[in-house]
Amino acid sequence: NEVRTETPELARELDHLTRNAWVGHPNLKIFDNSTDFEKKLQRVVEETARLVGLPSQLERTTIKFILKKAPDLNSFPEDVSYQIFDVEKVYLYDEIVNPSDRSDDITDEYSFIRKRTTLNMEGEASGSVYGLTIVQKTKDGQTIEKKRIITRREYSSLFNNRDKSRHVVRQQRISFLWNIQSFNVHVYQEPVSD
Numbered sequence: 068n069e070v071r072t073e074t075p076e077l078a079r080e081l082d083h084l085t086r087n088a089w090v091g092h093p094n095l096k097i098f099d100n101s102t103d104f105e106k107k108l109q110r111v112v113e114e115t116a117r118l119v120g121l122p123s124q125l126e127r128t129t130i131k132f133i134l135k136k137a138p139d140l141n142s143f144p145e146d147v148s149y150q151i152f153d154v155e156k157v158y159l160y161d162e163i164v165n166p167s168d169r170s171d172d173i174t175d176e177y178s179f180i181r182k183r184t185t186l187n188m189e190g191e192a193s194g195s196v197y198g199l200t201i202v203q204k205t206k207d208g209q210t211i212e213k214k215r216i217i218t219r220r221e222y223s224s225l226f227n228n229r230d231k232s233r234h235v236v237r238q239q240r241i242s243f244l245w246n247i248q249s250f251n252v253h254v255y256q257e258p259v260s261d
Contacts, residue, residue, distance in 0.1 A: 137254045138241065149243035153184040153192070154253075157226055158233040175204040180217065180225050183240075197222040234258040
């Protein structure tokens with residue numbers, strides 16, 4: 068593997084140390100090198116999907132609906148657990164990517180940062196994660212998303228230098244599983260138009 072910087076001996080030692088660190092975890096899985104890298108990644112994706120109760124297929128189908136009103140969480144069946152997040156999405160200026168890094172195949176590009184804050188059942192914040200997403204549209208109609216986790220400091224800096232001609236989008240997201248399917252309800256708080 069060209070990406071690995073360690074020797075095969077050090078790689079085996081690191082793999083051994085990593086496996087030992089996870090011994091005892093009920094979902095420990097070891098993915099050997101019996102296939103090529105693409106098939107190994109496919110096995111990882113399928114196993115991860117199985118572990119979280121999702122269908123183990125690589126293609127993902129998204130269907131969106133507009134709800135007449137926000138769901139009443141008190142009406143959820145007791146056996147359906149859910150997680151609530153506050154999400155803030157902030158659009159950046161288009162120049163976030165160095166033009167020399169842009170392919171000739173890219174016809175459009177935009178970027179945004181996102182803060183996702185987990186809320187406990189009392190509605191109190193219990194931690195946030197921050198991310199940067201760069202979306203590129205190609206000549207052949209493909210959409211490429213490049214995502215990376217960023218620090219709170221990076222988020223604050225980018226937020227302060229955001230594209231102020233665009234709205235900050237704030238929403239509450241309710242995520243739950245029902246009949247082996249994942250659902251996300253987005254309740255938009257800002258901007259809101261009637």
